[in-house]
Amino acid sequence: MPKLWNETIEAHRRAVRDTVLDTTATLVAEHGLRGVTMSKIAEESGIGRATLYKYFSDVESILAAWHENQIHAHLQQLGELRDGAGSAEERLEAVLTAYAHIQRQRHGHGAELGALLHQGEHVARAQQHLTGFVRDLLSEGARSGDIRDDVPAGELANYCLHALAAAGGLKSKAAVQRLVDVTLAGLRPVR
Amino acid sequence: MPKLWNETIEAHRRAVRDTVLDTTATLVAEHGLRGVTMSKIAEESGIGRATLYKYFSDVESILAAWHENQIHAHLQQLGELRDGAGSAEERLEAVLTAYAHIQRQRHGHGAELGALLHQGEHVARAQQHLTGFVRDLLSEGARSGDIRDDVPAGELANYCLHALAAAGGLKSKAAVQRLVDVTLAGLRPVR
Numbered sequence: 001m002p003k004l005w006n007e008t009i010e011a012h013r014r015a016v017r018d019t020v021l022d023t024t025a026t027l028v029a030e031h032g033l034r035g036v037t038m039s040k041i042a043e044e045s046g047i048g049r050a051t052l053y054k055y056f057s058d059v060e061s062i063l064a065a066w067h068e069n070q071i072h073a074h075l076q077q078l079g080e081l082r083d084g085a086g087s088a089e090e091r092l093e094a095v096l097t098a099y100a101h102i103q104r105q106r107h108g109h110g111a112e113l114g115a116l117l118h119q120g121e122h123v124a125r126a127q128q129h130l131t132g133f134v135r136d137l138l139s140e141g142a143r144s145g146d147i148r149d150d151v152p153a154g155e156l157a158n159y160c161l162h163a164l165a166a167a168g169g170l171k172s173k174a175a176v177q178r179l180v181d182v183t184l185a186g187l188r189p190v191r
Numbered sequence: 192m193p194k195l196w197n198e199t200i201e202a203h204r205r206a207v208r209d210t211v212l213d214t215t216a217t218l219v220a221e222h223g224l225r226g227v228t229m230s231k232i233a234e235e236s237g238i239g240r241a242t243l244y245k246y247f248s249d250v251e252s253i254l255a256a257w258h259e260n261q262i263h264a265h266l267q268q269l270g271e272l273r274d275g276a277g278s279a280e281e282r283l284e285a286v287l288t289a290y291a292h293i294q295r296q297r298h299g300h301g302a303e304l305g306a307l308l309h310q311g312e313h314v315a316r317a318q319q320h321l322t323g324f325v326r327d328l329l330s331e332g333a334r335s336g337d338i339r340d341d342v343p344a345g346e347l348a349n350y351c352l353h354a355l356a357a358a359g360g361l362k363s364k365a366a367v368q369r370l371v372d373v374t375l376a377g378l379r380p381v382r
Contacts, residue, residue, distance in 0.1 A: 148376075151369045155361070159373050162357035166349045178342045182350050185339075186377030 017055060020045050021066040028063065064120060071126045074102050082133055088140035089147065093184060095137065096160060099130070100167040100176045131157050138187070148189045156187060208246060211236050212257040219254065255311060262317045265293050273324055279331035280338065284375060286325065287351060291358040291367045322348045329378070339380045347378060 023045045027036045036059055042052040056062045081094040135157040141147030147156070163183040167176050214236045218227045227250055233243040247253045272285040326348040332338030338347070354374040358367050 148373075151373055155366055155369060156373065158357045158360060159354055159370055163350055163354035163374070163377070165356075166353035169349060170346070175346060178346060179350055182339075182342055182347065182377045183354070184377075185379070185381065186354070186373045186375075188376070190376070 016045075016047060016051075017065075020047075020052065020055060020062060021069060024059065024062045025066050028059075033059070033063075067120070068122050071122060075126055075129060078130065079133070082137060087146065088137055088144055092134070092137045092141055092147075092187075093180070095134065096164060096183065097177070097180050099161070100164045100180050101173075103165055103167040104170055104176055106168065127161075131161060134160055141187075145189065147187050150190060159183075159186065207236075207238060207242075208256075211238075211243065211246060211253060212260060215250065215253045216257050219250075224250070224254075258311070259313050262313060266317055266320060269321065270324070273328060278337065279328055279335055283325070283328045283332055283338075283378075284371070286328065287355060287374065288368070288371050290321070290352070291355045291371050292364075294356055294358040295361055295367055297359065318352075322352060325351055332378075336380065338378050341381060350374075350377065 020041060024036065024041050027040060027044060038052055038059060039049055041059070041062065042049040045052070056065070078095050078098055081098055082091055084091055084094065086094070131154075135153045138147050138153040138156045142149040142153060160183055163186070164179065167179055170176050170179065211232060215227065215232050218231060218235060229243055229250060230240055232250070232253065233240040236243070247256070269286050269289055272289055273282055275282055275285065277285070322345075326344045329338050329344040329347045333340040333344060351374055354377070355370065358370055361367050361370065
């Protein structure tokens with residue numbers, strides 16, 4: 001079945017956009033924020049400079065779009081782990097482990113890029129969304145007796161996400177796993 | 192015994208400086224960073240504008256000096272708790288509780304001021320110093336069997352300080368105490 005012309009155009013635009021986003025992220029990772037220009041991005045993406053400007057007005061807005069995609073993908077990944085099989089405690093561990101690895105990865109982008117990207121309102125919204133769903137998992141775990149119920153689930157969620165931000169400075173995957181274990185130990189019912 | 196002239200001058204200068212720092216901190220807390228001028232600071236400190244400029248060149252440098260004083264005072268307070276009486280675990284709890292309350296207080300300064308002040312190199316140095324001495328307390332606790340020894344003390348210190356940063360968003364002292372309890376629970380030996 002042949003695609004409609006509009007769909008073809010739309011698919012093409014999305015493909016160009018994705019290429020630009022990925023190319024820019026790679027260039028910034030390699031050369032730093034100041035080492036990347038619109039000309040360089042156009043060249044590496046295999047499109048003309050004029051075309052690039054039809055999509056984005058500057059490097060910052062490309063990075064903001066890339067970052068929003070990243071956050072969306074991370075939330076989707078964490079949401080799938082939350083909705084997976086297993087007890088509330090198992091799903092909580094899966095979500096927190098994935099979140100810790102994301103924190104470690106994120107740190108790799110460097111402080112300059114991190115500061116630029118983390119000002120956006122979409123970051124605050126994503127953080128709120130994430131806190132909410134970790135809180136729900138914790139409430140579920142408290143009802144089944146796997147998670148302590150002497151501290152409000154919202155406070156425990158806040159504790160988790162702050163503690164796991166420590167993954168940003170960790171060198172190895174084993175250290176990230178230890179951090180998740182220690183964080184989870186804080187959540188267990190007090191005997 | 193009469194003071195030497197130089198000592199009198201020095202004491203006077205220190206007193207003026209301290210007054211300016213405290214006045215500025217109060218003004219910024221009340222009116223925000225943009226609502227405070229050198230003229231206003233001079234007026235509220237009870238000195239002339241020309242005199243104020245002999246001490247500081249702008250509002251930002253006054254705030255930086257005030258913040259350095261604050262950090263110094265906090266580190267001294269935490270150091271005294273570390274060197275106090277009691278087991279390693281008790282002293283660790285005292286240090287972490289005080290640190291959590293400092294984090295909560297700090298948050299009260301507002302995001303704008305926080306971002307301005309926390310860029311300084313002295314903040315990174317203070318953080319390093321603090322991590323080091325929490326790590327030493329944790330090592331001591333691990334030797335006496337009160338703290339888990341299956342995770343390196345440096346990683347546990349990193350976990351503690353990140354987890355307690357969650358105190359920044361807490362409304363009550365009781366919630367801060369619950370956060371400290373949860374954080375400490377993560378540090379106990381695994382049975």
